[in-house]
Amino acid sequence: MFIRQIFRDMRGQKLRSALTLFGIFWGTSALILLGAFGHGIHAHQVKQFHGLGENIVIMWPGRTSMTYQGLPKGRAIYLREEDVSLLKAQIPDLGPISIEYQNWGISLKRGKVILSSQIAGVSAEYGDMRNVIADWGGRFLNETDVNLRRRVCFIGNDLKNDLFGETDAVGQVVEVNGVPFTVVGVMVKKGQDSSYSGRDEDKLFMPYTTSAMMFGHTMADVVVFKAKSLDKHNDVKDQAYKVLGKKYKFDPLDKQALWMWDTAENMEFFSSFFWGFRIFLMMISFATLIVGGIGVANIMYVVVKERSREIGLKLALGAKKGFVLVQFLLETLFITFLGGATGFMFAMGIIRMFPSFDLEEYVGIPSISNVEAIASVSLLMLIGLAAGFFPARRAASLNPVQSLKM
Amino acid sequence: MIKMSGIRKAYNTGRIKVEALKGVDLEIGAGEFVSIVGPSGSGKSTLMNIAGCLDVPSDGGYELDGESVEKLNMSQLADIRNKKIGFVFQAFNLLPYATAFENVELPLIFGKVATKKRQDRVVELLGRVGLQDRLGHKPAELSGGEMQRVAIARALANNPKLLLADEPTGNLDSQSGKAIIDLFEELWKSGTTILMITHDFNVAKRTNRVVYLRDGLVVTKAADIAQGIKSWKHDRQFDTA
Numbered sequence: 064m065f066i067r068q069i070f071r072d073m074r075g076q077k078l079r080s081a082l083t084l085f086g087i088f089w090g091t092s093a094l095i096l097l098g099a100f101g102h103g104i105h106a107h108q109v110k111q112f113h114g115l116g117e118n119i120v121i122m123w124p125g126r127t128s129m130t131y132q133g134l135p136k137g138r139a140i141y142l143r144e145e146d147v148s149l150l151k152a153q154i155p156d157l158g159p160i161s162i163e164y165q166n167w168g169i170s171l172k173r174g175k176v177i178l179s180s181q182i183a184g185v186s187a188e189y190g191d192m193r194n195v196i197a198d199w200g201g202r203f204l205n206e207t208d209v210n211l212r213r214r215v216c217f218i219g220n221d222l223k224n225d226l227f228g229e230t231d232a233v234g235q236v237v238e239v240n241g242v243p244f245t246v247v248g249v250m251v252k253k254g255q256d257s258s259y260s261g262r263d264e265d266k267l268f269m270p271y272t273t274s275a276m277m278f279g280h281t282m283a284d285v286v287v288f289k290a291k292s293l294d295k296h297n298d299v300k301d302q303a304y305k306v307l308g309k310k311y312k313f314d315p316l317d318k319q320a321l322w323m324w325d326t327a328e329n330m331e332f333f334s335s336f337f338w339g340f341r342i343f344l345m346m347i348s349f350a351t352l353i354v355g356g357i358g359v360a361n362i363m364y365v366v367v368k369e370r371s372r373e374i375g376l377k378l379a380l381g382a383k384k385g386f387v388l389v390q391f392l393l394e395t396l397f398i399t400f401l402g403g404a405t406g407f408m409f410a411m412g413i414i415r416m417f418p419s420f421d422l423e424e425y426v427g428i429p430s431i432s433n434v435e436a437i438a439s440v441s442l443l444m445l446i447g448l449a450a451g452f453f454p455a456r457r458a459a460s461l462n463p464v465q466s467l468k469m
Numbered sequence: 470m471i472k473m474s475g476i477r478k479a480y481n482t483g484r485i486k487v488e489a490l491k492g493v494d495l496e497i498g499a500g501e502f503v504s505i506v507g508p509s510g511s512g513k514s515t516l517m518n519i520a521g522c523l524d525v526p527s528d529g530g531y532e533l534d535g536e537s538v539e540k541l542n543m544s545q546l547a548d549i550r551n552k553k554i555g556f557v558f559q560a561f562n563l564l565p566y567a568t569a570f571e572n573v574e575l576p577l578i579f580g581k582v583a584t585k586k587r588q589d590r591v592v593e594l595l596g597r598v599g600l601q602d603r604l605g606h607k608p609a610e611l612s613g614g615e616m617q618r619v620a621i622a623r624a625l626a627n628n629p630k631l632l633l634a635d636e637p638t639g640n641l642d643s644q645s646g647k648a649i650i651d652l653f654e655e656l657w658k659s660g661t662t663i664l665m666i667t668h669d670f671n672v673a674k675r676t677n678r679v680v681y682l683r684d685g686l687v688v689t690k691a692a693d694i695a696q697g698i699k700s701w702k703h704d705r706q707f708d709t710a
């Protein structure tokens with residue numbers, strides 16, 4: 064009888080009920096979808112960001128901007144191969160470190176394919192730091208390659224497709240400026256939204272020793288390093304300034320003598336930005352849901368007014384206040400639940416179907432955690448309860464004499 | 470059954486204070502069939518509401534079935550309405566979306582009667598008012614007289630000692646009205662105390678006592694009653710036969 068009555072009420076107020084249901088439906092799906100997309104975009108951006116490397120410091124040679132020990136400012140500071148070993152020796156908290164020589168517009172030849180590419184001469188530690196990871200069947204450059212100045216190379220996945228197409232590249236030979244190099248690995252596909260010298264998927268990596276020999280480098284283009292642990296990160300950066308400042312005679316506080324790009328710092332900014340963004344999204348959907356709740360409360364007030372005669376009668380027949388209260392509360396909860404459940408299913412449907420839309424590259428994969436789902440549902444129930452309580456209380460406190468007169 | 474002494478009831482309608490009852494003393498014994506008559510605004514309905522524990526008096530004492538009710542709270546009053554009193558209204562007040570069966574079932578649900586027992590009771594009650602073949606009908610599918618019968622069956626659900634009826638024949642044609650009063654008479658003979666408001670002289674005639682109410686007071690002087698009834702008959706242009 065309860066349920067029938069609820070449907071009867073909803074039929075009696077078709078448009079209003081439909082709009083209210085839609086409000087709750089929309090509020091719920093917005094809450095869940097915005098939450099899920101916020102989550103997806105965040106995760107995607109983090110992943111993209113990690114394409115460059117997690118918590119690494121990229122250091123470039125610069126020019127002094129302070130006078131130091133009688134030396135003028137504006138002196139160029141260069142980084143050399145031996146600085147890497149110096150830093151390694153002097154900074155105990157330093158983790159992996161790699162020099163990087165950059166060579167632009169180098170001709171690569173594989174069979175009939177000839178193209179111009181960028182070549183990076185790096186150490187074995189470079190791969191893990193920069194998330195340049197070998198796909199199945201291959202490996203990154205190793206210590207032996209570096210020590211023996213081997214003519215081996217590791218290629219980005221895009222470059223591999225250009226050179227080899229579908230065929231397997233590992234073990235094959237590529238000519239670099241006419242010198243044959245053996246491919247030891249191909250990079251696994253990764254997202255990368257920032258770089259300092261082009262995307263890794265288009266590059267060819269070779270041991271820095273081989274690169275120095277072939278191209279005659281004496282000065283590093285970049286040095287990439289990472290602290291052993293994140294809490295030593297800033298410490299290691301300061302130390303690097305001190306050690307190199309002592310060697311090259313510049314003020315350790317002169318941040319322009321050596322440029323450092325700190326991805327940990329970026330990550331921190333990025334994280335707080337995204338949390339703000341997600342909270343903003345949640346507030347919007349929360350507001351939508353509240354508006355839906357107000358709609359439900361409104362319709363229930365109308366229902367109470369319309370049915371005050373019936374309520375009066377029930378009270379006259381001996382119904383207790385609690386009975387009337389529960390009846391109206393249940394009715395509101397039912398409407399909220401119906402709207403909420405359809406909204407929830409709609410949102411989940413979209414989240415399920417989303418991967419087939421092929422938009423992953425732009426917004427990531429939306430996902431919702433159990434905690435978020437439970438929180439959304441409880442929030443909805445809370446709103447339903449609040450929206451139902453006040454009209455129900457009004458119904459229960461009607462005066463039977465007056466409501467019967469109407 | 471009913472013992473009212475010095476019952477007063479005042480309403481505050483904005484700035485004006487209206488006193489609907491100005492000290493009613495009324496005693497109705499068990500097994501009486503009483504009609505309350507009087508012009509509009511004389512306080513009949515207010516008296517009925519107080520008698521039915523739907524309203525509480527501003528002043529005065531009310532004892533129902535030996536129990537003083539002025540001090541009871543809302544929940545206790547609801548119990549009394551459910552168990553001791555049956556209401557019959559002029560406008561029937563049936564739930565339009567519920568069947569006759571469900572309408573009669575309501576007070577039994579509020580009285581927490583077990584399902585099986587409840588259903589048997591509903592069938593019995595509707596049989597008693599002659600509607601055994603109308604169980605599944607909704608009010609819209611019933612005639613006025615039938616609706617009032619359903620309402621009476623509902624009023625009798627929990628075997629109340631007191632039946633309160635506010636113009637039960639007011640919305641009915643004379644034929645159906647007569648049948649309803651016949652039913653009341655039958656109930657009265659089987660021991661139910663009945664208190665009924667009516668405007669119909671012919672209906673009042675059939676009760677065993679008439680209480681005449683005027684300006685919030687029970688008129689006791691015989692001459693006043695005669696005068697009242699005379700003017701009443703005149704106003705209503707009723708057939709005195």
